[in-house]
Amino acid sequence: MSTTKHLLSSAAIVVGLCGFGFAAQAADLPGLGGLAGKVTVPKPVGQLSVYAWNKEKSVGYMVFVVDGQYRATNMFPGHYEVTVRGTAGQMNYTLPPVTVQVDVATGKQAKADVAIKDTTIKPTYFGGMPYDGWTDREDAEPAAVAVVSKYDDVFPHGQGRDNLERICMGCHTPHLFSYNYDRTYATGRTLKDKDGWAITVDRMHKGAGFNTPGKAPNFDADLLPPKEREVLIDYLAKNFGPDAVPRAVQQETDAPLDTAALAKAQYIEYRKLNTEDMPKRATHTITFAGDGTVFTADRGSRGAIYHINPTTGVWEEFKGVGGSESITADGDGTVWYGGWKHFDPKTGKVDEYKLDVGPKGRNIGISTSIFDSNGDQWGTQLGSGGFAKWDRKTDKVTWWDVPVYRSRPYGVTIDHNDVIWFGDYHNSGVTSFDPKINKFRHYRLTAQAPTNMRRPGADSQNNIWQATWGSYGYNSAGLFKLTPSTGEVKEYKLTIPYANPYDSDPDDEDNVWLSTDNYVVKFDPKTEKFTNYPVTVRTDLARLTITAQGAVWYASRNAGQSGGYGATAAVLYPDKDKITTLEAKFSPKSNHGRLQYKYKGPYKPVEGIVKLMPAAPQNPGQYNKEVLEMMGLPVPQAAGVTRTRADGAAAE
Numbered sequence: 001m002s003t004t005k006h007l008l009s010s011a012a013i014v015v016g017l018c019g020f021g022f023a024a025q026a027a028d029l030p031g032l033g034g035l036a037g038k039v040t041v042p043k044p045v046g047q048l049s050v051y052a053w054n055k056e057k058s059v060g061y062m063v064f065v066v067d068g069q070y071r072a073t074n075m076f077p078g079h080y081e082v083t084v085r086g087t088a089g090q091m092n093y094t095l096p097p098v099t100v101q102v103d104v105a106t107g108k109q110a111k112a113d114v115a116i117k118d119t120t121i122k123p124t125y126f127g128g129m130p131y132d133g134w135t136d137r138e139d140a141e142p143a144a145v146a147v148v149s150k151y152d153d154v155f156p157h158g159q160g161r162d163n164l165e166r167i168c169m170g171c172h173t174p175h176l177f178s179y180n181y182d183r184t185y186a187t188g189r190t191l192k193d194k195d196g197w198a199i200t201v202d203r204m205h206k207g208a209g210f211n212t213p214g215k216a217p218n219f220d221a222d223l224l225p226p227k228e229r230e231v232l233i234d235y236l237a238k239n240f241g242p243d244a245v246p247r248a249v250q251q252e253t254d255a256p257l258d259t260a261a262l263a264k265a266q267y268i269e270y271r272k273l274n275t276e277d278m279p280k281r282a283t284h285t286i287t288f289a290g291d292g293t294v295f296t297a298d299r300g301s302r303g304a305i306y307h308i309n310p311t312t313g314v315w316e317e318f319k320g321v322g323g324s325e326s327i328t329a330d331g332d333g334t335v336w337y338g339g340w341k342h343f344d345p346k347t348g349k350v351d352e353y354k355l356d357v358g359p360k361g362r363n364i365g366i367s368t369s370i371f372d373s374n375g376d377q378w379g380t381q382l383g384s385g386g387f388a389k390w391d392r393k394t395d396k397v398t399w400w401d402v403p404v405y406r407s408r409p410y411g412v413t414i415d416h417n418d419v420i421w422f423g424d425y426h427n428s429g430v431t432s433f434d435p436k437i438n439k440f441r442h443y444r445l446t447a448q449a450p451t452n453m454r455r456p457g458a459d460s461q462n463n464i465w466q467a468t469w470g471s472y473g474y475n476s477a478g479l480f481k482l483t484p485s486t487g488e489v490k491e492y493k494l495t496i497p498y499a500n501p502y503d504s505d506p507d508d509e510d511n512v513w514l515s516t517d518n519y520v521v522k523f524d525p526k527t528e529k530f531t532n533y534p535v536t537v538r539t540d541l542a543r544l545t546i547t548a549q550g551a552v553w554y555a556s557r558n559a560g561q562s563g564g565y566g567a568t569a570a571v572l573y574p575d576k577d578k579i580t581t582l583e584a585k586f587s588p589k590s591n592h593g594r595l596q597y598k599y600k601g602p603y604k605p606v607e608g609i610v611k612l613m614p615a616a617p618q619n620p621g622q623y624n625k626e627v628l629e630m631m632g633l634p635v636p637q638a639a640g641v642t643r644t645r646a647d648g649a650a651a652e
Helices: 159-166 194-206 226-239 259-264 557-561 591-597 622-626
Strands: 014-018 033-040 049-054 059-064 069-075 078-085 098-104 109-115 147-149 247-249 266-272 283-288 294-298 304-309 314-319 327-329 335-337 341-343 350-355 368-371 377-381 386-391 396-401 409-414 420-424 429-434 439-444 464-467 478-483 488-493 503-506 512-516 519-524 529-534 552-554 567-573 610-613 642-644
Touching: 033 049, 033 078, 033 098, 049 069, 059 069, 059 259, 069 266, 078 109, 098 109, 159 226, 194 226, 259 529, 266 314, 283 327, 283 557, 283 567, 294 327, 294 567, 304 567, 327 368, 368 409, 368 591, 377 409, 396 610, 396 622, 409 591, 429 464, 464 503, 557 567
Parallel strands: 033 109, 147 247, 350 610, 488 642
Antiparallel strands: 014 109, 033 069, 049 059, 049 078, 059 266, 078 098, 266 567, 283 294, 294 304, 304 314, 327 335, 335 341, 341 350, 368 377, 377 386, 386 396, 409 420, 420 429, 429 439, 464 478, 478 488, 503 512, 512 519, 519 529, 552 567
8 A cells, every 4th residue: 555755844934936847747627727836734644635615606526635735626716615634535534624815817737735733533434434423514403412432342253243234234324233333324324222133134034025016125134043043132132222323433544545546536526505495405426418517306305316517516406306316318408317217307397107096096106217229228137126117218217126036127228239237135146138129137346235236337359347335343344246158157256354245347548437335446357457436425435437538437426315415416527637628428438328329319399297117127027937936045045157256266
């Protein structure tokens, strides 16, 4: 791991303006400016970052201090609060920050040298949830201040812990149990006594997943033999009962950082702060509109869709729509969200597609969607275990009951043959659907189940990349490469302790980008190297969206949901000196850009009506025939699938 060096020559804060910069600095885009400076500390304090906040524009810029220097580019002119601080995801996150005031002018590079004097670093905790009452806004949701304790103190050794790690941590973070505070999932939970824990364990062990009748439980029955049930319940009640003190697991090691990569990197963060009528703004997914602008949906307040122009920083807000994590831009300036709703920002109209059940219809419930080359849209149905298609020509939705035990499709991608792939949320693998032959095929990736799978990606060779959000003991998250033509699976271990990678998306050069708590991560398959980029604030990261220039967009979900940070649309530029535009567009090579580059219309106008779709699946009875006889039995390895470790050895 590289370490940051700090200059010790200055103890004063120097703020000024100059018309030059460091060697090899690329010129800022027209109308923009820059910022540079030196940072001194009396002793090493870990990787420092610099965050420059323009309150008027509600835009922040973050760069890293390397060899005692920092530099930011392509900044909107105006007044900035420039803060030198510790770094999210690193143990120095509690370092007292130092803030100075700076004005950035068009075509100029402002200068601000900062001296850090207070090097006090208190213990912090791992993960992306704001558990300890920390927030940068006074109007944030009140939270119980957590006691930061070591893992072995929070989770005492014994069979109860073994059961908890083997089963529950395949899908849930350790903090879900230890942060004993009644708050919105996933940053909290209801308080439980022994009877409450017993109900919860039995619901996960024996009840239908997501309360969908006829579906499998959340994990294999043989993972919790009857004699171990009481052990697990007693352990939960003893350590995480209703009167237990809220605790957060202490971070004891840092993820390795490459300072050469960090010296080049820069974040731009567009923020929509909380207001009285929208007190808990929180965004999840970023989608590109095709004209260089972006859309995102608010899922934390009362529902909204936001439209942001990255070149100006201007937000448009459409209240009363959105409210879900799913949002996909169509080719005519309209957007799809939720399950399924089609919104036209120009008219304010919304078409709702529902199943023809009951007098008002039933929501289809789309978790994630993607367009294919024909302009048709495919969507996953996490709660019901289904998989749906919207046909543009007929304006009809059809769906399949996925015939894979505990699949529960979540994230979706599409390969270059228009084969659809989705992550199996509770089944430790991925499943493909070939629309040419209407055939599903499941590929098991891990031996342990459940291992929570979120969002897969397809590279230029049609290899499928999938990471494990949950894992055994929550400390063995891996990135998996599946070669569908051979069935071979290769695993690579992330270098971040307690990582929970959510999305895995290849860029045009087949580098795989991952989102996880506090980090955007790059994996280079050629060198098999991970490069970790800490983000602007403690948060979990969900979806990634990559531009034609290789910039990586995301939203800081739980920083907004429970930390009062507001709605965000943030972007990582891996090399700030290669920024040629602030516009966000898909590459013609991107699987997510097929609609904009291959399908050219016509488009369906939004009418503002409810459209009822056939309620029955396309494959009635297939799930029962192929899956229900497996209930309560271990799921067999898919035929033709082999597993190897990253070193090429056979997996155990």
